Structure formats: C-alpha cells, structure tokens
Amino acid sequence: MSISAVIKKPFLQTILPSTGALTSTSVLRLDAVHEVVSGNKWYKLKNYITDAITLNKKNILTFGGAYSNHIVAAAAVCNANGLQSIGIIRGEEPRLLSHTLQQANNFGMQLFFVSREDYASKKIPANVFHFYSDEETCIIPEGGYGLPGMMGAMDILGENESSGYTHIIAAVGTGTMLAGLTNAAPPHQKIIGIPVPKNNASLSDGVKYLLPPEKQKNFELLHQFHFGGYAKYNHALITFMNEWYKQTGIPTDFVYTAKLFYAVNELRNQNYFGGGANVLVIHSGGLQGNNSLPKGTLIF
Numbered sequence: 001m002s003i004s005a006v007i008k009k010p011f012l013q014t015i016l017p018s019t020g021a022l023t024s025t026s027v028l029r030l031d032a033v034h035e036v037v038s039g040n041k042w043y044k045l046k047n048y049i050t051d052a053i054t055l056n057k058k059n060i061l062t063f064g065g066a067y068s069n070h071i072v073a074a075a076a077v078c079n080a081n082g083l084q085s086i087g088i089i090r091g092e093e094p095r096l097l098s099h100t101l102q103q104a105n106n107f108g109m110q111l112f113f114v115s116r117e118d119y120a121s122k123k124i125p126a127n128v129f130h131f132y133s134d135e136e137t138c139i140i141p142e143g144g145y146g147l148p149g150m151m152g153a154m155d156i157l158g159e160n161e162s163s164g165y166t167h168i169i170a171a172v173g174t175g176t177m178l179a180g181l182t183n184a185a186p187p188h189q190k191i192i193g194i195p196v197p198k199n200n201a202s203l204s205d206g207v208k209y210l211l212p213p214e215k216q217k218n219f220e221l222l223h224q225f226h227f228g229g230y231a232k233y234n235h236a237l238i239t240f241m242n243e244w245y246k247q248t249g250i251p252t253d254f255v256y257t258a259k260l261f262y263a264v265n266e267l268r269n270q271n272y273f274g275g276g277a278n279v280l281v282i283h284s285g286g287l288q289g290n291n292s293l294p295k296g297t298l299i300f
C-alpha cells in the first residue's frame with residue numbers, strides 16, 4: 001500500500017466578497033485530505049515517512065505538546081504504514097490525557113513525557129532506547145521542521161493548480177509550510193505568513209534557513225494577528241469563528257486557521273491586497289484542536 005492511499009485530494013472553495021471588498025479569494029481546503037492527518041501535516045510528514053520506509057526503519061520518534069496536530073498526525077500516518085510511533089511530549093504526564101494525546105495513543109503511539117527544560121533542548125529520555133533500537137528509529141523534528149518537511153509542503157502548490165493567484169496566504173507555526181509555499185511559488189506571487197507564536201523574531205530566520213538564497217526574500221510575515229500567541233484566544237476570535245462559519249461554511253481551528261481567516265477578512269476589508277488581486281488562502285487543517293475548547297463554544 002502506498003503511504004498516500006488514505007489521503008484524499010483537497011478541494012478549492014471560492015468565498016464571496018464581503019462589505020464591498022474587491023478581492024477575489026479562494027480557499028484550498030487541505031482540511032479535507034484526511035480526518036486526522038489533517039492539512040499541512042500530511043504534506044510535511046510524507047517525505048520523512050517515505051525515507052523511513054525506504055531505509056527499513058521500524059520506528060518514528062517525534063516531539064510535540066499535549067495538543068499538537070503534528071503528534072496525532074504522525075501517530076496516524078505511522079499506524080497506516082506499519083511503523084511504531086514514539087512521541088516525546090512536553091511537560092509532566094497529566095492524570096487525564098488530552099483528546100489529542102489519547103487519540104495518538106489509540107493509534108499506537110508510545111508517549112514519553114519530559115520536563116519543559118529537557119523538551120526545550122529536545123533531549124530524548126534514556127529509557128526510550130531501552131525499548132526501541134536506536135538504529136531502527138527515524139527522528140522527525142518538532143512540527144516536521146526541516147528540508148524533507150519543506151519539500152513535502154512544496155507539493156501543496158505543485159499538486160494543485162495555483163499559478164493564477166497574485167497572493168498566497170497561510171498560517172505559520174514553525175514556518176516549514178511557508179518555506180515550502182515560498183519555494184514552490186513563481187516570482188510574481190506574494191507569499192504572506194500569519195504567525196501564531198507571539199512576536200517570535202527568529203521565525204523569519206527559520207523560514208529563510210529552509211530556502212535557497214534567491215528565494216529568501218520572497219515571503220512576508222504579518223505579526224499583528226496572533227491573539228496573544230500560540231493557542232491563545234479571546235471572545236472576539238471565537239465570535240469570528242462562528243460568524244465565518246455561518247457566512248462561508250468554512251470551519252476553522254482556534255490555534256491556527258481562525259487567526260489566518262481573521263487576518264484575511266481584515267486585510268480584505270482594508271483592501272490590503274489591492275485591485276485585481278486573486279488571493280489563495282491555505283486552509284491547513286488542524287480542526288481536532290477545537291476538542292480542547294469547552295463544549296458549546298463553537299456552532300460547528
């Protein structure tokens with residue numbers, strides 16, 4: 001079975017202009033590719049997994065927090081491909097696993113909890129290699145950050161007709177996806193990233209690091225839509241998510257895509273993109289993250 005056998009094609013959705021904004025806007029619905037291996041996580045993981053299978057590795061080890069889309073996606077992809085997944089999870093083991101970790105565990109991921117300090121240095125606990133052979137284990141950096149992840153993300157544009165757009169806009173965590181979009185885009189397109197970490201000054205360097213020199217200036221980060229930072233939200237964001245769903249039928253997650261679409265909506269209303277703009281918004285998935293919101297918060 002090919003590693004992509006369970007992956008569906010994303011679809012394109014056009015959204016109508018609101019309040020007289022002129023910008024033509026389409027959304028690439030990567031949230032539709034798989035229920036769990038949502039959105040950009042599939043694209044960022046696929047080269048790592050293919051390499052692991054080619055090299056005859058048995059285990060995949062990767063890192064994430066208790067609500068990490070990357071962790072649960074890695075667990076599901078490994079499960080579908082006969083690989084053992086190992087998750088190094090930030091922070092103490094909770095009495096009750098988060099929905100995300102429970103689901104990862106259901107896909108067979110073995111979880112190891114490490115202190116925030118050890119997590120920050122990406123130290124692998126010694127006992128991991130009592131259970132799993134070092135040589136048979138392939139390590140994927142947090143969030144799939146790295147060249148294989150970036151190259152997989154290039155296919156988001158490569159596999160979907162995208163040359164007619166003037167702007168491409170996407171949410172940013174590690175910047176791996178944005179680097180892939182930037183690398184794949186022709187020079188006439190503007191690539192815009194909406195970072196969800198708060199004022200993370202090293203983010204831009206992280207994106208550049210994954211790009212060839214001639215492309216390192218071809219993207220822009222707009223830092224004013226983080227809502228307080230990673231996984232932070234307020235009433236205005238939740239209201240927007242519900243309103244946006246009513247208007248467009250597009251579900252968003254409060255960690256990444258709600259902030260992205262909030263930004264898109266604001267920028268459209270300010271006519272930021274200019275006349276004749278044809279904007280492609282990348283819906284990068286992540287909807288499972290909404291499970292950590294109190295029940296009844298969202299209408300979808």
Ligand SMILES: *Cc1c(COP(=O)(O)O)cnc(C)c1O
Pocket residue numbers: 039040041044069070143171172173174175176177178253256257284285286287
């Ligand atoms: C992980 C994730 C991102 C961020 O991707 P990076 O490549 O780390 O920048 C954006 N949106 C969603 C829904 C995600 O799960």
